[in-house]
Amino acid sequence: MAARATYNPTTPQPHNPTTPQPHNPTTPQPHNPTTPQPHNPPGKSVKTRLKANVAKGELVLDDELTLTGVPAVAWDYKLGNRSALEWVLDQYKEKTPKDATIRERFNPYRFAAYRDETIQLLSKVCTVSVRTQEIVAELAALSPLKAKK
Structure with a gap:
C-alpha cells in the first residue's frame, strides 16, 4: 500500500513556489523599479x-514635491560640515x-523609484536631528562645566 500525504496543520508543509504565500505586513515587499509609480505618470x-x-525650512525633492515645515533646529545637527x-x-x-560603458550598462539608479523611501528616511532623520539637539541642550544644562564664549 502506497503512503498518502495528508494535510495536518500542526506539521510544517514543504514550500511550493507556485502556491501564493500569505502577506505579512511586517516584512518589506520587494520593490520593482520598473513598475510605474502613481506620482510619475507615463510620458x-x-x-x-x-x-x-x-x-x-524646505526640502525640494522634485518638480512636484516640496517638503515644508522642517524645524530650524533640525538644520543644526551636523554630519561633518553639513x-x-x-x-x-x-x-x-x-x-x-x-x-x-559603465553609464549604459551599470547605472540603473533613478530617484523616482526610491522617492517614497527617501521621504520616509528624511522624516526619520529630521526627527533624530531635532531629538539629538534637544538631548545635547539638556546635557549642556546639566554640565558643571560651562562653555567659554
Whole structure:
C-alpha cells in the first residue's frame, strides 16, 4: 500500500513556489523599479532637484514635491560640515558615470523609484536631528562645566 500525504496543520508543509504565500505586513515587499509609480505618470518627465532651502525650512525633492515645515533646529545637527538632511539629499542624487560603458550598462539608479523611501528616511532623520539637539541642550544644562564664549 502506497503512503498518502495528508494535510495536518500542526506539521510544517514543504514550500511550493507556485502556491501564493500569505502577506505579512511586517516584512518589506520587494520593490520593482520598473513598475510605474502613481506620482510619475507615463510620458511625463519629472526633474529631480534634491535641494535644501534652510531659510524657508524646505526640502525640494522634485518638480512636484516640496517638503515644508522642517524645524530650524533640525538644520543644526551636523554630519561633518553639513546638516544630516543635506547629507541624505546628497546621497540620493543621481550621479552620471563618466565612462559611457559603465553609464549604459551599470547605472540603473533613478530617484523616482526610491522617492517614497527617501521621504520616509528624511522624516526619520529630521526627527533624530531635532531629538539629538534637544538631548545635547539638556546635557549642556546639566554640565558643571560651562562653555567659554
